[in-house]
Amino acid sequence: MFNYPNGKKPSTQTPSTTHSPNLKKSRLGIDFEGLINDSNQYYLNNNIAVIHKKPTPIQITKVDYPSRKSAKITEAFYKIPSTTDYNGIYKGKHIDFEAKSCLGKTFSLARIYDHQVNHLKLIREHGGISFLLIKFNDYDEVYLLESDKLVAYVEASKNGGRKSIPKEYFEEHGHFIKLGYNPIIDYLKVVDKLLEDK
Amino acid sequence: MFNYPNGKKPSTQTPSTTHSPNLKKSRLGIDFEGLINDSNQYYLNNNIAVIHKKPTPIQITKVDYPSRKSAKITEAFYKIPSTTDYNGIYKGKHIDFEAKSCLGKTFSLARIYDHQVNHLKLIREHGGISFLLIKFNDYDEVYLLESDKLVAYVEASKNGGRKSIPKEYFEEHGHFIKLGYNPIIDYLKVVDKLLEDK
Numbered sequence: 001m002f003n004y005p006n007g008k009k010p011s012t013q014t015p016s017t018t019h020s021p022n023l024k025k026s027r028l029g030i031d032f033e034g035l036i037n038d039s040n041q042y043y044l045n046n047n048i049a050v051i052h053k054k055p056t057p058i059q060i061t062k063v064d065y066p067s068r069k070s071a072k073i074t075e076a077f078y079k080i081p082s083t084t085d086y087n088g089i090y091k092g093k094h095i096d097f098e099a100k101s102c103l104g105k106t107f108s109l110a111r112i113y114d115h116q117v118n119h120l121k122l123i124r125e126h127g128g129i130s131f132l133l134i135k136f137n138d139y140d141e142v143y144l145l146e147s148d149k150l151v152a153y154v155e156a157s158k159n160g161g162r163k164s165i166p167k168e169y170f171e172e173h174g175h176f177i178k179l180g181y182n183p184i185i186d187y188l189k190v191v192d193k194l195l196e197d198k
Numbered sequence: 199m200f201n202y203p204n205g206k207k208p209s210t211q212t213p214s215t216t217h218s219p220n221l222k223k224s225r226l227g228i229d230f231e232g233l234i235n236d237s238n239q240y241y242l243n244n245n246i247a248v249i250h251k252k253p254t255p256i257q258i259t260k261v262d263y264p265s266r267k268s269a270k271i272t273e274a275f276y277k278i279p280s281t282t283d284y285n286g287i288y289k290g291k292h293i294d295f296e297a298k299s300c301l302g303k304t305f306s307l308a309r310i311y312d313h314q315v316n317h318l319k320l321i322r323e324h325g326g327i328s329f330l331l332i333k334f335n336d337y338d339e340v341y342l343l344e345s346d347k348l349v350a351y352v353e354a355s356k357n358g359g360r361k362s363i364p365k366e367y368f369e370e371h372g373h374f375i376k377l378g379y380n381p382i383i384d385y386l387k388v389v390d391k392l393l394e395d396k
Contacts, residue, residue, distance in 0.1 A: 076271040
């Protein structure tokens with residue numbers, strides 16, 4: 001019934017980028033954002049959830065109009081995002097999360113803005129499900145850390161605690177997400193568990 | 199507790215741009231987006247709802263790095279938005295809407311993409327509240343039209359119906375929003391009514 005921007009209905013089968021579950025190494029070269037986008041596309045195609053990445057915020061300072069139809073931006077700058085990367089709806093619940101990948105065994109808190117942590121906290125307080133999704137690239141491991149656990153760590157950090165979160169904290173207080181096939185990062189399985197526990 | 203990008207906590211008083219309720223004419227010069235953003239800021243400051251405008255999607259094609267710290271985008275283009283302008287959470291409910299202002303007495307359906315209408319439909323099916331917020335600039339009147347009413351019109355349009363929605367349709371099937379002071383466009387008052395009726 002509806003037309004899509006590229007004139008095609010999104011496939012209800014596999015997402016455009018697929019990955020063999022046996023080629024674990026091959027995943028390392030694929031960025032985390034792409035894996036999440038593929039997973040969200042799978043959720044959308046199968047009518048499971050409607051979750052999208054927000055566009056990167058850009059401050060546009062100069063625009064050219066070479067023709068009547070097309071505008072070309074000739075000067076722009078990256079802006080600090082006011083919220084998080086992803087949000088949407090699942091089982092009637094508002095979902096909101098930030099996604100980060102990191103090297104080594106620790107996640108530096110300098111990588112996430114305080115106002116983003118506060119945004120996740122607010123979403124939780126307003127009845128939504130909010131979390132940090134993190135990929136430790138050297139281990140090819142993904143964890144979901146609920147926003148209350150993240151907030152607790154950040155608060156402790158401000159009171160003289162560590163300025164980075166060790167992988168062990170995610171192992172202990174987060175939820176490990178086994179990389180799968182379709183979807184690749186089935187983070188809504190963890191959300192199901194969180195909803196059950198409520 | 200948290201630091202904000204500009205180092206200041208958002209004011210819990212009036213938004214930065216305020217408008218006298220008696221200077222109705224002055225509103226005409228202020229774009230609709232600004233009015234909605236101010237209203238959302240009011241909702242946020244008063245802990246009523248967390249609703250943000252999504253950034254404009256941009257396709258970046260060239261980036262310069264004049265210094266190690268700052269990247270300058272030197273060529274980019276506007277992209278077709280894959281979803282809608284605004285979303286967030288209110289009373290635990292997922293909120294999603296598109297905002298349009300128009301001149302005259304009709305809203306042309308060419309102004310909204312089919313996939314955006316479909317997105318609003320999907321959000322409703324998944325248990326969220328979705329709608330079109332429209333401002334008739336020549337009348338200084340704002341209406342909220344629920345997505346099911348919009349979808350019905352668009353479907354009829356595809357089956358040989360009108361390609362534009364007359365103001366009367368909004369008057370009859372939508373909800374009139376009286377412009378106020380703080381917030382200027384109190385669309386959540388309509389959402390309250392929609393939630394009561396459910």
